[in-house]
Amino acid sequence: MRSDPMIEIENLSIKLGGLPRVDDFSLSVPKGAFHGLLGPNGAGKTTVLRALYRAQKPDNGIVRINGKPLSTWSQAAWMRTVGALVQDGGSLQGLTIRDVVEIGMMNLPLSAGERDARIAEALQIAGLAEMAQAEAALVSGGERQKTHIAQILARAPEVYILDEPSNHLDLCYQILLLDEIKRRGKTVIATFHDLTLAARYCDTMTLMRGGRHIVTGTPEDVLTQDNMAEVFRVKGQLENGMMRIVSAIT
């Protein structure tokens, strides 16, 4: 059931500012898996995700979604299949929260009724129903993050590419919104800095550092004392689903 890969990254290399930021990076995520991409600041996580959602051209390597190289996707099929939560979501000037959610469904073959129902449901889940007409550019950081997540929930893609989905969210909405995405059973690749949260949701995870792949496995396999020391420079490990951090290694 989980054997078909939905996301395949083979030997991806990306140079930015003249330096290799992603270096011969490979990863395969099976259909329906929730996969974490973890690592310290500057490891290259966002750059890998940017290549995945076609915002960054690789210098080398190939990326496939559902078996098809990225360059062969039509825009319409892409919109139906892939939803991305990005770090810099662009200007929301002049748009209401509802507009932002609706824009995410552009080009989807939906009736007006289906579109409205999806928008209403996504706003409800994200706790934004009462704020639907608020100007999106003026809301708090957490409300803006909820708006972007509601946009993806309404679009209901097959593949969720999420760059720090828990950013700015209070604890309740970190759990509510990630529970909702997990419940849908689609393919997810997400970056996290909160490793306890990552362990709670990820079936599998990859550690990267300096643009390179270090290890892939289950949270228990990956968040070990040795890997935490090598990749994150902290003493600690995953214990009973929670990260126990003793100290930074200086």
Ligand SMILES: Nc1ncnc2c1ncn2[C@@H]1O[C@H](COP(=O)(O)OP(=O)(O)OP(=O)(O)O)[C@@H](O)[C@H]1O
């Ligand atoms: N446009 C750019 N030009 C030059 N260097 C860049 C550019 N974008 C990113 N970088 C560098 O590439 C490296 C990887 O950045 P990236 O944003 O992928 O890291 P990250 O793992 O997502 O980090 P963080 O956890 O801090 O968000 C960093 O050293 C960053 O400074």
